[in-house]
Amino acid sequence: MKLNELLAGHDHHVLRGDPRSVAVTTGVTFDVDRVRPGTLFVAVPGHREGGPDSVAAAFARGAAAVIVEGADPTRTTVPPSAAGCTIRVADTRRTAAVVSSRYFGEPGRHMDVVAVTGTNGKTSVSYMVESALRLATGAKVGVIGTAGSRIGDERIPMPPSVLTTPESPDLQYLLGHMRDRATGSVVLEATSMALLNHRVDRTFIDVGVFTNLTQDHLDDHGTMAAYRDAKLRLFQGLCRHAVVNADDPVGAGIGAMMPGAVTTYALDAPADYRATDLVVSAEGTRFVLHHEGRARPASIPFPGRYSVTNALATLASCHVLGHDLDALVAALGQLPPVPGRFERFETAEGVSVVVDYAHSPDSLDKVLATIRGYARGRVITVFGCGGDRDTTKRADMGRIAGHHSDLCVLTSDNPRDEDPEAILDQIEPGLAAAGAPFERLADRREAIAFALTAAAPGDTVLIAGKGSEPHQTVRGQLLAFSDMATARELAAARTAARRSEVQPAR
Numbered sequence: 353m354k355l356n357e358l359l360a361g362h363d364h365h366v367l368r369g370d371p372r373s374v375a376v377t378t379g380v381t382f383d384v385d386r387v388r389p390g391t392l393f394v395a396v397p398g399h400r401e402g403g404p405d406s407v408a409a410a411f412a413r414g415a416a417a418v419i420v421e422g423a424d425p426t427r428t429t430v431p432p433s434a435a436g437c438t439i440r441v442a443d444t445r446r447t448a449a450v451v452s453s454r455y456f457g458e459p460g461r462h463m464d465v466v467a468v469t470g471t472n473g474k475t476s477v478s479y480m481v482e483s484a485l486r487l488a489t490g491a492k493v494g495v496i497g498t499a500g501s502r503i504g505d506e507r508i509p510m511p512p513s514v515l516t517t518p519e520s521p522d523l524q525y526l527l528g529h530m531r532d533r534a535t536g537s538v539v540l541e542a543t544s545m546a547l548l549n550h551r552v553d554r555t556f557i558d559v560g561v562f563t564n565l566t567q568d569h570l571d572d573h574g575t576m577a578a579y580r581d582a583k584l585r586l587f588q589g590l591c592r593h594a595v596v597n598a599d600d601p602v603g604a605g606i607g608a609m610m611p612g613a614v615t616t617y618a619l620d621a622p623a624d625y626r627a628t629d630l631v632v633s634a635e636g637t638r639f640v641l642h643h644e645g646r647a648r649p650a651s652i653p654f655p656g657r658y659s660v661t662n663a664l665a666t667l668a669s670c671h672v673l674g675h676d677l678d679a680l681v682a683a684l685g686q687l688p689p690v691p692g693r694f695e696r697f698e699t700a701e702g703v704s705v706v707v708d709y710a711h712s713p714d715s716l717d718k719v720l721a722t723i724r725g726y727a728r729g730r731v732i733t734v735f736g737c738g739g740d741r742d743t744t745k746r747a748d749m750g751r752i753a754g755h756h757s758d759l760c761v762l763t764s765d766n767p768r769d770e771d772p773e774a775i776l777d778q779i780e781p782g783l784a785a786a787g788a789p790f791e792r793l794a795d796r797r798e799a800i801a802f803a804l805t806a807a808a809p810g811d812t813v814l815i816a817g818k819g820s821e822p823h824q825t826v827r828g829q830l831l832a833f834s835d836m837a838t839a840r841e842l843a844a845a846r847t848a849a850r851r852s853e854v855q856p857a858r
Contacts, residue, residue: 353375353376353377353454354371354372354373354374354375354376355371355374355375355376355392355416355417355437355439356371356372356374357454358376358392358450358451358454358455359371359439359447359450359451362441362447362450362451363441363442364419364447365439365440365441366438367420367438367439367440368436368437368438369417369438370437371437371439374416374417374437375390376390376391376392376416376455377389377390377416378390378391378416379391379392379455379521379525380392380394380451380452380455380521380524381393381394381402381521382394382396382399382402382448382519382521383399383401383511384401384402384409384413385401386401386511387409387413387414387415388413388414389413389414389416390414390416391410391413391414391416392415392416392417392418392419392451392455393406393407393410393417393418393419394418394419394448394451394521395407395410395418395419395420395421395444396421396444396445396448397421397444404420404421407420407438411436415436416436416437417436417438417439418436418437418438419438419440419441419444419447419448419451420438420439420440420441420444421440421441421442421443421444422440422441422442443550445520445549445550445551446553448519448520448521448550449520449524449550449551449552449553449554450553450554452520452521452523452524452525453520453524453553453554453555454554455524456524456525456527456528457528457531458554458556459524459527459528459531460527460538460554460556461556462531463494463527463530463531463535463536463538464536464537464538464558464673465527465537465538465539465540465555465556465557465558465559466478466481466537466538466539466540466557466558466559466560466561466669466673467539467540467541467542467552467555467557467559467561467586467590467591468481468539468540468541468542468560468561468563468665469541469542469543469544469560469561469562469563469583469586470561470562470563470564470565470583470597471563471564471565471566471567471568471712471714471715472564472566472712472714472715472718473658473661473662474497474498474516474541474542474543474563475497475498475541475690475709476659476662476690477539477561477563477662477665477666477669478495478497478539478540478541479495479690479693480662480665480666480684480687480690481493481539481666481669481670482494482495482539483683483686483687483688484666484667484670484683484684484687485537485670485675486504487682487683487686488675488676488679488680488682488683489675491536491537492504492533492535492536492537493535493536493537493538493539494526494530494537494538494539495538495539495540496517496518496523496526496538496539496540496541497517497539497540497541498516498541498709498819498820499691499692499820501518501526503530503533508526508529508530510522510526514825515543515546516541516543516546517540517541517543517545517546517551517552518551519551520550520552520553523540523551523552523555524554524555527555537673540552540555542560542586544572544573544579544582544583545582547582547583547585547586547590548573548582548585552590553590555590557586557590557591557592558591558592558593559591559592559593559594559595559669559672560586560587560590560591560594560595561594561595561665561669562583562587562594562595562596562597562600562602562606563597563600563603563661563662563665564597564600564602564603564714565580565583565600565601565602565603566713566714566715567712567713567714567742567744567745567748568711568712568714568742571740571741571743580602583602584602584606584609587606587609587610588609592613593610593613593614593615593672594606594609594610594614594615595614595615595616595617595665595668595672596616596617597616597617597618597661597665598616598617598618598621598622598623599618599619599620599621599661603616604616604621615668616668617661617664617665617667617668618661618664619657619660619661619664623664624643624644624668625641625642625643625664625668625671626641626642626643626664627639627641627642627650627660627663628640628642630657630660632655632656632657632722632725632726633655633726634655634696634704634726635653635655636652636653636654636655637651637652637654637655637656637657637659637660638650638651639651639660641664641667641681643677648677648678648681650663650681650684650685651684651685652684652685652687653685653686653687654687654690654693654694655694655722655725655726656694656718656719656721656722656725657718657722658718658719658722659694659722666680666684667680667681667684691819691820692707692708692709692818692819692820692835693708693709693819693820694706694708694719694722695708695820695836697839697840697843699804699843699846700843700847701807701808701809701846701847701850702809702810703804703807703809703810703811703812703813703843704727704811704812704813705812705813705815705839705843706723706813706815707815707818707819707836707839708814708815708816709816709817709818709819709821710735710816711737711738711765711816711817711818712745712749713752716735716749716752716753716816717752719814719816720733720752720755720756720757721756723756723814724756727811728810729808729809729810729812730758730759730807730808730811730812731756731757731758731759731812731814732757732758732759732760732761732803732806732807732811732812732813732814733753733756733757733759733760733761733813733816734760734761734763734796734799734800734803734813734814734815734816735749735753735760735761735762735763735765735814735815735816736762736763736764736765736767736772736775736776736779736796737749737775737778737817738765738767738768738817739766739767739768739769739770739772739775740768740769740770741768743778746775746778746779746782747778747779747781747782747785748782750762750779750780750783750784750785750786751782751783751785751786752782752786753782753783753788753816754782754784754785754786754787754788754790755786755788757788758788759788759789759790759791759803759806760783760788760789760790760791761790761791761792761793761799761800761802761803762776762779762780762783762790762791762792762793762799763776763793763794763795763796764794764795764796764824764826765796765817765818766818766824766825766826767824767825767826768825768828769827769828772794773794776792776794780792796824796833796838797833797838797842800815800835800838800839800842801842803815804842804843804846805846813839815835815839818833818835819835820834820836821833821834821835822834
């Protein structure tokens with residue numbers, strides 16, 4: 353595709369070369385190492401794999417053209433390294449979203465696109481929407497989020513990344529891949545940083561879902577107001593219709609932003625989709641769905657009020673897309689587990705083990721309150737806090753864990769470039785204030801082993817913070833580690849050891 357076609361109608365200044373004669377044939381990228389002959393390289397300031405300092409390297413690798421950023425787009429000075437066609441724009445991220453979408457033929461226009469934002473529940477709602485559509489309609493559905501990208505069980509290979517929402521060139525590639533495989537619907541997680549950095553611009557979102565807003569990511573945004581405003585970008589021209597949680601004050605205010613295009617769901621507040629009469633057990637939750645004056649019995653194979661809230665978001669989103677509500681309600685009862693979200697197994701000794709992604713004060717509180725509501729024995733919580741992230745929540749998470757637990761085991765949770773012991777030092781005052789007994793074991797495997805050893809039949813061990821993540825991030829390295837796999841392995845080894853102890857001597 354010609355570069356001038358990719359940039360048509362978008363404010364830009366040609367510094368060198370002729371965009372009409374430049375063909376972009378091998379994609380768009382921010383990563384200089386992914387540049388091939390015919391690639392459009394976007395030099396995003398501050399990007400770790402590229403940026404303005406990589407312009408010369410991009411041309412050396414055969415870039416068709418380079419887009420650079422300047423506060424004054426009329427500047428005519430060009431770095432000596434910019435030997436090929438060079439375009440200056442005011443904001444490279446905004447431009448990248450436009451040209452990437454056009455390069456792949458604006459794939460979002462050809463599918464139903466659901467984008468989920470909020471502090472908690474993005475992954476769960478995404479998986480539930482995908483499963484509900486598949487079960488109720490037999491449709492082929494794509495998912496883009498924390499656990500990677502896939503169409504059904506088909507994983508879409510991509511370069512390793514820790515981003516929940518891919519950068520715009522990768523996101524548009526994924527959408528194009530899904531469109532080309534006759535995918536009817538796509539559900540994606542839209543993080544606050546993705547919205548702030550224009551990764552989902554020009555995605556043509558049909559339904560934007562808002563789950564909730566609670567404290568998190570203040571290391572990125574600084575204040576809760578800035579965090580809120582980043583989330584709300586989804587409802588400022590990026591989606592056609594909004595589905596929002598009316599129990600959340602921020603969600604309740606979205607109606608004024610999109611008059612006539614908002615559908616609400618709630619447990620407590622008046623809403624278009626509402627649930628009452630919740631009955632919670634370890635195996636799931638039964639409730640009554642109220643919509644347009646009709647009550648329907650419903651159930652989900654997940655415990656907890658927050659799981660029902662996620663189910664309401666799912667029903668509302670899929671129904672807004674035009675799918676039959678009764679078929680969707682029936683599908684809820686058959687939903688498969690969401691990896692790393694209240695994922696459970698029981699050991700041979702009768703200990704219930706729960707792995708959950710809860711890594712914010714609100715999510716940890718909700719998961720532990722749910723477990724407390726049905727647990728027969730003690731609750732033992734293994735948790736930590738991520739390094740290089742919001743430090744103000746650490747003591748609060750200690751207080752919450754201590755309030756709900758009979759025993760806590762402090763451990764590492766992606767310490768990144770921080771000292772793991774220093775992170776635990778900041779969590780400990782909250783635990784001490786709650787008065788709960790606790791142990792400190794920075795090694796996460798040792799912490800899980802300790803909790804399983806301390807647990808008795810009927811107890812519940814919650815391993816919180818990482819969910820389905822397959823690694824620990826330590827000093828810039830991704831070290832293979834799975835909470836669920838580790839817990840199952842340790843539980844099996846413990847069972848085998850006990851059986852060998854009782855074998856009669858020969």
